[in-house]
Amino acid sequence: PVAALLTLEQGIDYDAIDNQPVDTLFALLVPEESTDEHLKILAQLAEMFSNADFCSQLRKNSTAKDCLDLIAHWNTNQQLSA
Numbered sequence: 001p002v003a004a005l006l007t008l009e010q011g012i013d014y015d016a017i018d019n020q021p022v023d024t025l026f027a028l029l030v031p032e033e034s035t036d037e038h039l040k041i042l043a044q045l046a047e048m049f050s051n052a053d054f055c056s057q058l059r060k061n062s063t064a065k066d067c068l069d070l071i072a073h074w075n076t077n078q079q080l081s082a
């Protein structure tokens with residue numbers, strides 16, 4: 001899989017459930033034969049992006065490395081604090 005995280009300086013109207021402009025986009029490219037892996041990744045992303053703390057931390061990060069580290073370690077940190 002290949003992923004890309006895009007953050008926008010100005011949010012765009014995307015008919016979001018919370019009526020807030022969308023300022024963070026995540027693109028995911030997965031081989032056609034990797035359906036199970038694709039669904040697992042989508043489930044993890046949905047959980048992360050549904051968490052206000054995660055989204056807040058992501059928006060505060062100023063470098064790609066900081067964003068990648070947050071995403072890579074989020075599940076581990078959540079399990080440790082549970």
